[in-house]
Amino acid sequence: xxxxxxxxxxxxxxxxxxxxxxxxxxxxxxxxxxxxxxxxxxxxxxxxxxxxxxxxxxxxxxxxxxxxxxxxxxxxxxxxxxxxxxxxxxxxxxxxxxxxxxxxxxxxxxxxxxxxxxxxxxxxxxxxxxxxxxxxxxxxxxxxxxxxxxxxxxxxxxxxxxxxxxxxxxxxxxxxxxxxxxxxxxxxxxxxxxxxxxxxxxxxxxxxxxxxxxxxxxxxxxxxxxxxxxxxxxxxxxxxxxxxxxxxxxxxxxxxxxxxxxxxxxxxxxxxxxxxxxxxxxxxxxxxxxxxxxxxxxxxxxxxxxxxxxxxxxxxxxxxxxxxxxxxxxxxxxxxxxxxxxxxxxxxxxxxxxxxxxxxxxxxxxxxxxxxxxxxxxxxxxxxxxxxxxxxxxxxxxxxxxxxxxxxxxxxxxxxxxxxxxxxxxxxxxxxxxxxxxxxxxxxxxxxxxxxxxxxxxxxxxxxxxxxxxxxxxxxxxxxxxxxxxxxxxxxxxxxxxxxxxxxxxxxxxxxxxxxxxxxxxxxxxxxxxxxxxxxxxxxxxxxxxxxxxxxxxxxxxxxxxxxxxxxxxxxxxxxxxxxxxxxxxxxxxxxxxxxxxxxxxxxxxxxxxxxxxxxxxxxxxxxxxxxxxxxxxxxxxxxxxxxxxxxxxxxxxx
Amino acid sequence: xxxxxxxxxxxxxxxxxxxxxxxxxxxxxxxxxxxxxxxxxxxxxxxxxxxxxxxxxxxxxxxxxxxxxxxxxxxxxxxxxxxxxxxxxxxxxxxxxxxxxxxxx
Numbered sequence: 203x204x205x206x207x208x209x210x211x212x213x214x215x216x217x218x219x220x221x222x223x224x225x226x227x228x229x230x231x232x233x234x235x236x237x238x239x240x241x242x243x244x245x246x247x248x249x250x251x252x253x254x255x256x257x258x259x260x261x262x263x264x265x266x267x268x269x270x271x272x273x274x275x276x277x278x279x280x281x282x283x284x285x286x287x288x289x290x291x292x293x294x295x296x297x298x299x300x301x302x303x304x305x306x307x308x309x310x311x312x313x314x315x316x317x318x319x320x321x322x323x324x325x326x327x328x329x330x331x332x333x334x335x336x337x338x339x340x341x342x343x344x345x346x347x348x349x350x351x352x353x354x355x356x357x358x359x360x361x362x363x364x365x366x367x368x369x370x371x372x373x374x375x376x377x378x379x380x381x382x383x384x385x386x387x388x389x390x391x392x393x394x395x396x397x398x399x400x401x402x403x404x405x406x407x408x409x410x411x412x413x414x415x416x417x418x419x420x421x422x423x424x425x426x427x428x429x430x431x432x433x434x435x436x437x438x439x440x441x442x443x444x445x446x447x448x449x450x451x452x453x454x455x456x457x458x459x460x461x462x463x464x465x466x467x468x469x470x471x472x473x474x475x476x477x478x479x480x481x482x483x484x485x486x487x488x489x490x491x492x493x494x495x496x497x498x499x500x501x502x503x504x505x506x507x508x509x510x511x512x513x514x515x516x517x518x519x520x521x522x523x524x525x526x527x528x529x530x531x532x533x534x535x536x537x538x539x540x541x542x543x544x545x546x547x548x549x550x551x552x553x554x555x556x557x558x559x560x561x562x563x564x565x566x567x568x569x570x571x572x573x574x575x576x577x578x579x580x581x582x583x584x585x586x587x588x589x590x591x592x593x594x595x596x597x598x599x600x601x602x603x604x605x606x607x608x609x610x611x612x613x614x615x616x617x618x619x620x621x622x623x624x625x626x627x628x629x630x631x632x633x634x635x636x637x638x639x640x641x642x643x644x645x646x647x648x649x650x651x652x653x654x655x656x657x658x659x660x661x662x663x664x665x666x667x668x669x670x671x672x673x674x675x676x677x678x679x680x681x682x683x684x685x686x687x688x689x690x691x692x693x694x695x696x697x698x699x700x701x702x703x704x705x706x707x708x709x710x711x712x713x714x715x716x717x718x719x720x721x722x723x724x725x726x727x728x729x730x731x732x733x734x735x736x737x738x739x740x741x742x743x744x745x746x747x748x749x750x751x752x753x754x755x756x757x758x759x760x761x762x763x764x765x766x767x768x769x770x771x772x773x774x775x776x777x778x779x780x781x782x783x784x785x786x787x788x789x790x791x792x793x794x795x796x797x798x799x800x801x802x803x804x805x806x807x808x809x810x811x812x813x814x815x816x817x818x819x820x821x822x823x824x825x826x827x828x829x830x831x832x833x834x835x836x837x838x839x840x841x842x843x844x845x846x847x848x849x850x851x852x853x854x855x856x857x
Numbered sequence: 858x859x860x861x862x863x864x865x866x867x868x869x870x871x872x873x874x875x876x877x878x879x880x881x882x883x884x885x886x887x888x889x890x891x892x893x894x895x896x897x898x899x900x901x902x903x904x905x906x907x908x909x910x911x912x913x914x915x916x917x918x919x920x921x922x923x924x925x926x927x928x929x930x931x932x933x934x935x936x937x938x939x940x941x942x943x944x945x946x947x948x949x950x951x952x953x954x955x956x957x958x959x960x961x962x
Binding site: 415439443444447473475476479480483527530531533534542543546 | 935943946949950953954956957958
């Protein structure tokens with residue numbers, strides 16, 4: 203009896219590595235500390251009422267960003283562990299299996315649990331404000347999306363200390379990810395955690411598509427929307443059409459792993475290549491899901507700080523639409539070398555190169571927006587300006603990789619790794635940091651410190667180049683990705699050492715940014731005007747932080763830079779006197795999303811361990827929550843006029 | 858009714874949701890029919906595939922009409938663009954997959 207318990211526990215918990223024991227201890231300490239602080243300051247009720255049950259898009263956005271920053275930290279620690287292991291030839295900081303787990307969790311976390319939720323957070327905060335709406339179209343569903351993402355992220359991170367992490371790479375190729383070659387629970391964590399958060403992502407796509415199509419302020423035609431909202435509209439369409447492929451692929455692999463089917467194993471007539479095919483049918487559009495929104499952020503930020511209207515607005519929109527079309531017919535370029543026929547490789551090679559055209563158009567539009575602008579070098583603007591050359595390097599090397607014959611040389615070398623980090627860091631990461639600094643005052647009512655922000659920017663940006671520029675050459679010298687060590691004498695050592703210095707520099711840059719957030723929370727400059735950047739779009743027309751109902755009056759829009767026009771009218775003395783307030787209809791908070799996601803977590807955990815006694819009650823709980831929700835009718839309240847008056851007066855909006 | 862304002866859920870029911878119930882039952886029947894044909898090896902491979910594809914297309918229409926309000930809405934152009942893009946993506950994934958994997962068969 204005792205033996206079997208010991209045996210179970212030693213497999214249940216990950217054992218044998220001092221770093222893991224350290225992580226166990228720190229997770230336990232942090233959890234206890236959080237519970238103690240909440241209890242000591244009697245904050246449980248506040249947490250439940252204000253945050254856990256909220257359906258307010260701004261609060262959901264803030265929760266997305268907090269979670270994404272934590273995941274970004276975890277993914278970053280994974281990266282530093284890999285760079286430490288590779289700093290010199292023949293190190294044994296991580297063993298081969300541990301290294302496999304670390305690069306798998308690094309990739310999965312950075313894409314699915316850091317980049318996407320960060321973007322979802324920014325779009326939650328900015329899109330309804332930019333289009334003059336009081337919330338998203340489906341506020342309850344929005345909360346469900348967030349909590350499903352959160353449940354998935356927690357489930358995935360749990361694998362680190364309980365049961366063991368997945369180790370088949372973030373792309374999780376069959377047959378290695380199948381049950382025969384990968385019998386532990388690690389890959390189960392991958393398929394289930396990513397599936398759970400993927401349901402949330404799909405719902406977010408639907409939610410924002412409807413929000414943008416249906417809830418724009420009167421007069422705001424589609425071609426008068428701010429560019430960030432346009433980018434989210436197109437991203438939502440890509441999410442809706444790309445995610446189902448991944449949902450299906452993950453479901454098939456789950457059935458393979460849990461119930462012994464053979465969709466992806468050759469032995470019984472399956473096809474491992476079908477996994478790569480379905481994965482990348484989602485995976486390539488996914489690249490644009492995390493890139494198009496930051497294109498939108500950069501467009502708004504560059505126009506704001508060049509103090510000019512955006513150059514080539516219509517072309518910007520049409521190039522994004524072109525990218526959304528092309529993004530669905532390029533997926534094979536991720537596996538040119540898997541042995542396809544020549545016409546197949548030729549088609550996907552050309553379609554991939556075509557994407558460079560609309561992207562190049564956008565680059566030139568940003569440059570022309572800067573041309574003759576009155577450029578103001580704020581922190582968000584620095585991130586946006588650095589994006590242009592750094593991202594272009596990633597784009598140009600992408601065209602090199604798009605040539606199928608040449609790809610036989612580059613494929614899975616560090617050249618490829620450098621390419622996608624050039625696009626995903628110089629594009630997505632610079633973009634989310636840019637958006638974070640830009641919209642921070644709208645979220646919290648104070649600004650992040652400019653001086654520290656600029657320090658963080660320069661340290662991060664220079665270190666990024668120290669880390670990833672040499673990586674291209676390392677790839678051409680023959681080092682392939684996912685090697686856990688390499689012998690001396692190949693000439694790789696010095697370059698790897700320089701890259702490791704760069705990686706730690708990026709860590710320092712991130713630490714400065716974290717310090718800036720803490721410092722600014724205490725000493726940050728208050729944003730009393732609601733318009734700290736002399737903005738051009740509607741989110742800057744309301745107080746900072748935005749009131750619960752966003753707009754006391756829904757604005758009427760007649761031009762592209764709606765708020766800029768309002769300010770000009772005000773200067774010219776043509777502003778209309780405000781109409782009297784009317785009661786505002788708002789959705790009620792609900793505890794169902796967080797409870798349902800907790801059941802989803804329980805079900806996911808049960809399936810990971812083949813514990814159906816645990817999984818089935820979890821699924822029943824989810825269904826019960828769905829049924830409970832469909833009988834809720836009193837799901838709204840009205841904010842009375844005197845409360846609106848009080849809020850507006852407190853924000854200095856009523857004289 | 859203004860669409861850009863938040864709206865409460867409609868309380869007055871238009872009777873029992875027969876459309877959704879029939880849609881659900883038909884979806885279940887079609888799904889399990891496809892599963893039964895495939896798992897039971899009732900027919901040779903080619904007819905099996907043909908039948909599954911036919912059932913899938915039929916079910917797609919059930920989804921569109923019973924659940925996805927394809928005939929409703931204030932702006933039909935949205936529905937049209939959505940369906941055309943859906944056909945494009947479906948063609949890309951099905952056609953592309955067959956083209957890519959064909960030499961293996």
